[in-house]
Amino acid sequence: MKPSSPxxxxxxxxALYAKRLVEAVTLxxxxxxxxxxxxxxxxxxxxxxxxxxxxxxxxxDGGADLQRLGEFIVRQLRQAAVGEFARRSYTLQ
Numbered sequence: 356m357k358p359s360s361p362x363x364x365x366x367x368x369x370a371l372y373a374k375r376l377v378e379a380v381t382l383x384x385x386x387x388x389x390x391x392x393x394x395x396x397x398x399x400x401x402x403x404x405x406x407x408x409x410x411x412x413x414x415x416d417g418g419a420d421l422q423r424l425g426e427f428i429v430r431q432l433r434q435a436a437v438g439e440f441a442r443r444s445y446t447l448q
Contacts, residue, residue: 414421
């Protein structure tokens with residue numbers, strides 16, 4: 356029997372807090388990179404390691420499938436990159 360899905364209000368709650376986390380992490384990473392004069396490659400490499408460590412721990416400790424988690428992250432990254440690429444760029448004057 357397939358487990359029931361959570362009620363929509365829980366999903367909306369998760370989405371709201373996930374969006375806030377994205378914005379907070381983006382700000383933190385940008386500030387840290389600027390403070391330490393990190394290249395974009397160093398920032399992306401570091402974030403890749405963070406995601407990899409989290410996926411590995413989740414698969415190991417939570418019994419999740421490592422391959423499926425990796426595929427999920429690749430889809431999420433692609434979706435986020437395409438969405439960001441399509442946004443209009445604003446410059447501060």
